[in-house]
Amino acid sequence: MNKNTAEVVIIGGGIIGCATAYYLAKAGVTDVVVVERNYLSSGSTGRCGAGVRQQWGLKMNCLLAKESIRAFETLNEELDTGFDIEFKQKGYLMLAYNEKMVEQYKKNVALQQSLDIPVKLITPDEAKEIVPHLNTDGLLAATFCPTDGHINPFTATISYAEAAKRLGVRVMTYTEVTGIEVENNKVVAVNTSNGKIHTNKVFNASGGYSREVGAMAGVELPTHPERHQILVTEPVARLQDPMVISLQHGFYCQQTPHGSFVMGFGDPNELKEHVVTSSWNFMEEMAEKVLPVLPPLAELRVVRQWAGLYNMSPDAQPILGEMPNLQGFFNAVGFSGHGFMLAPVTGMLMAELMSGQEPHLDIKPLSIERFEKGELLREPSVV
Amino acid sequence: MADKDVIICRCEDLTREEVRKLIEAGFTTIEEIKRVSRCGMGPCQGRTCHQLLVREIASITGQSAEEIAPAVARPPIKGVKLGTLLKEAESHE
Ligand SMILES: Cc1cc2nc3c(=O)[nH]c(=O)nc-3n(C[C@H](O)[C@H](O)[C@H](O)COP(=O)(O)OP(=O)(O)OC[C@H]3O[C@@H](n4cnc5c(N)ncnc54)[C@H](O)[C@@H]3O)c2cc1C
Numbered sequence: 001m002n003k004n005t006a007e008v009v010i011i012g013g014g015i016i017g018c019a020t021a022y023y024l025a026k027a028g029v030t031d032v033v034v035v036e037r038n039y040l041s042s043g044s045t046g047r048c049g050a051g052v053r054q055q056w057g058l059k060m061n062c063l064l065a066k067e068s069i070r071a072f073e074t075l076n077e078e079l080d081t082g083f084d085i086e087f088k089q090k091g092y093l094m095l096a097y098n099e100k101m102v103e104q105y106k107k108n109v110a111l112q113q114s115l116d117i118p119v120k121l122i123t124p125d126e127a128k129e130i131v132p133h134l135n136t137d138g139l140l141a142a143t144f145c146p147t148d149g150h151i152n153p154f155t156a157t158i159s160y161a162e163a164a165k166r167l168g169v170r171v172m173t174y175t176e177v178t179g180i181e182v183e184n185n186k187v188v189a190v191n192t193s194n195g196k197i198h199t200n201k202v203f204n205a206s207g208g209y210s211r212e213v214g215a216m217a218g219v220e221l222p223t224h225p226e227r228h229q230i231l232v233t234e235p236v237a238r239l240q241d242p243m244v245i246s247l248q249h250g251f252y253c254q255q256t257p258h259g260s261f262v263m264g265f266g267d268p269n270e271l272k273e274h275v276v277t278s279s280w281n282f283m284e285e286m287a288e289k290v291l292p293v294l295p296p297l298a299e300l301r302v303v304r305q306w307a308g309l310y311n312m313s314p315d316a317q318p319i320l321g322e323m324p325n326l327q328g329f330f331n332a333v334g335f336s337g338h339g340f341m342l343a344p345v346t347g348m349l350m351a352e353l354m355s356g357q358e359p360h361l362d363i364k365p366l367s368i369e370r371f372e373k374g375e376l377l378r379e380p381s382v383v
Numbered sequence: 384m385a386d387k388d389v390i391i392c393r394c395e396d397l398t399r400e401e402v403r404k405l406i407e408a409g410f411t412t413i414e415e416i417k418r419v420s421r422c423g424m425g426p427c428q429g430r431t432c433h434q435l436l437v438r439e440i441a442s443i444t445g446q447s448a449e450e451i452a453p454a455v456a457r458p459p460i461k462g463v464k465l466g467t468l469l470k471e472a473e474s475h476e
Contacts, residue, residue, distance in 0.1 A: 039415050046418060083419070154418040234426045234462055258421070278458060284472035287465045298466030303426055304457045 006170075007031040008201040008354055009190045011177045011213055013038075014045035015153065015340055016332050017205035018160035019347030020354075021169045022079070029355050030168035034161070035192055037176040041157040043207045045340060047276070047308025049230060049252055049262055050156070051243050052341035053092040053148040054117045057108045057380040060365060061317075061338075062115050064345045067361075069147060071344035075156070079163040083155040088257050090241035092148035093130055094381075095293070096141045097248040104380055105143050112145070119145035131240055133296045150243055150254050150262075153340060160347075177206075180217040180329075187217065187328035201354055203330045208274065208309030210333035219323055222371055223334040226312050227271045228264060229282040231305035235259030239296075247381065249289045253297075261300055265289055266337070266382075278307045310337040315376040320346065320366040322353060330354055331368070337382065391439065392432035394425020402436065406443045413440070413454045423454055426462055 007029055010017045013036025021034050036042070052072060054065045071078075072087050096102045105121060112119045122144050124136035130144060161171055172194060179191040180202060190197045204221075206213040214221035240255040251265035263286060283305055291298050313319055313334030323329040330353065332346050339346075349359045370376060386400035397420055410416050413423070413436060422436060423429030433454065441448050 039412060041418060042414070158419060232424075233465070280458070283459070283463070284468045287468035288472050291465060291469050298469065299464060301426070301462030301464050302459060302468070303428060303462045304424070305459070306457050 004196060005198045006033045007199065008033075008203060009197050009199045010034045010203045010205055011190070012036060012043065012205035012207055013040040013157070013161065013171065013173060014043045014205065014207050015041070015157050015160070015343040016207070016335075016346055017203070018157050018164065019343045020203060020205060020332070020350045021164040021171075022160045022167070023347040023351035024354060025164050025167035025169050027351050027355050027357075029351070032164070032169045033197060034164070034169060034171045035175050035177050035190070035197075036171070036173045039173050040161050040171070041154050044308045044311070045153050045157055045207070047230065047306055048153055048340050049150065049254065049264060050153040050340050051092065051148075051150045051245075051252060051254060053145065053243070055092055055094055055108060055112060055119055055143060055145050055148065055381065057104065057111070058317075058377060059111060059115070060377065061379055062112055062117060063361065064342050066115065066117055068342055068344040071348075072151060072156075075159065075344070079159045081159045081162040083159045083162070084152070085156040085159060086152035086257050087149060088151075089147060089149040091130070091144055091146040092243045092245060093127060094143045095127070095139055095244070095246040095248065096143075097138055097246070098140065101247065102141050105141065108381065109143055117145060118147055119143055130242060131244060131294075133239065133294055134244070135293055135295055137292075144242070148243065150256070151340070152256070177213065177216070180213075182217055182326065185326055187326065200328045201330065202328060203332070203350065203354065205332055207333075207339075208311050210311050210331065214331070217326060217329050219326055219329060221319070221331065221333060221368070222314050223311050223319070224272055225274050225309040227273070227275050227307050228266065228310050228337065229278050229305065229307045230262065230264035231283060231286060231302050233261040233297075233300040234303050236261075236300060240294075244294065246293060249293065251286070251289045253290055253294060260303075261297065263290055274309065276307045276309065278305045310335075311339070312336050314371055316379055316382050317377040318342065318346070318366055319368050320349065320363050321368065324369060391435045392420075392422040392425065394427050395421045397422050397432070399439065402439050403443065406440055411440060411444050412452060413437070414452070416440075417454055428457075429454055
């Protein structure tokens with residue numbers, strides 16, 4: 001049944017691999033195989049907060065996120081798979097606790113507004129109107145964009161995959177890529193635990209394992225994994241509309257449409273290894289960070305905690321494009337903790353590239369060559 | 384009782400009919416079913432539904448119950464309030 005050739009082999013069944021498979025098929029490239037070592041969404045995607053925001057400090061990120069959010073808004077209808085991506089589009093509230101951050105947010109807001117992103121700089125009192133249980137002590141200002149939000153990462157990934165399959169894409173789960181064959185600086189085949197697939201185009205969408213998959217093709221990618229932890233509480237009645245995020249405390253906290261709260265924070269001392277077990281002190285530190293800002297959450301019971309990998313790049317921005325010197329090896333890696341929200345536009349751009357079209361946005365600034373040239377991108381607003 | 388009246392996961396109100404539909408659609412492992420349906424992700428963390436789900440998967444796929452991989456157990460074992468965690472944290476500072 002398994003044919004041993006494909007026009008494109010996609011390594012990784014996360015949101016990036018599945019979205020790209022769908023957009024390729026939609027563009028008419030249906031001879032595509034997605035190879036996933038485990039099950040779909042078993043990597044970072046199924047472990048993430050799946051927050052989607054346009055409130056960035058770099059124009060590139062604003063544009064990519066804005067277009068992705070537009071796509072997410074109509075994704076249920078477009079994919080029509082019966083799964084609901086549960087897009088709760090109730091905004092992101094970003095808190096500022098020092099003057100420097102207020103200044104940065106003013107700049108960000110000016111940039112975002114120039115790109116027609118409906119964001120506003122607001123006062124602590126206005127923030128409290130949006131999130132009544134917010135403790136505004138020490139808060140100087142906030143920014144709010146009502147069209148940001150969060151999504152169910154499992155159903156979003158499954159929907160993309162189901163829609164791609166309907167168009168002819170093959171999905172091989174529980175199949176590991178073990179090697180990539182290269183001849184004369186061209187990709188010729190992918191070896192998997194279920195046999196060899198001859199192909200001239202490989203797409204590395206392997207998330208936290210991007211460096212290892214690159215190495216299989218003899219390519220050195222400047223990416224590394226970094227553990228991030230997250231927890232979920234029991235579901236309760238609707239309390240909080242937007243995602244609340246404080247770069248000062250480094251946390252984000254959302255209430256899913258289902259009622260449970262999902263929250264996490266970025267710890268600069270996290271393990272930079274392939275570890276996805278969680279630590280006990282994470283829950284305590286989470287409580288210490290979030291409760292002063294959102295006190296009534298003290299009553300919520302944590303039911304589960306877990307961890308996943310960020311795939312970090314040297315400037316915390318993704319690396320997109322075909323590998324120079326290795327024809328047919330494409331990457332969309334190094335998302336550094338914000339890859340879920342960029343998936344639709346990444347999928348479209350990578351599908352354009354792999355089907356030989358000019359990408360509709362200029363993604364050259366995101367090429368891997370920027371590191372050699374010293375043209376690093378600086379995003380001031382990462383968690 | 385009809386499948387639509389039999390509850391598999393009490394926390395998430397998931398019926399046997401819904402579970403069977405998912406298994407028939409190709410979600411044949413506990414981890415996959417959990418992720419598309421929230422089965423076992425409620426306050427009891429799968430203590431009741433886990434065995435029932437194993438039985439449903441076994442009966443549709445023809446695997447034996449022993450062949451079906453259990454769900455990954457995640458801490459905490461029992462729900463704990465964020466407020467309690469904060470007190471814990473403050474106590475050893
Ligand atoms: C705790 C946490 C919170 C986050 N919060 C957000 C957020 O709020 N918003 C946001 O936009 N992003 C967030 N992220 C980041 C987001 O999860 C990732 O950027 C995104 O999911 C990357 O998707 P992906 O498809 O590239 O990777 P993955 O989902 O990791 O998919 C890669 C897949 O490749 C497979 N694979 C690897 N090696 C092989 C191999 N050799 N053979 C076959 N398969 C292989 C893996 O099993 C995996 O399923 C968060 C991440 C974490 C960990």
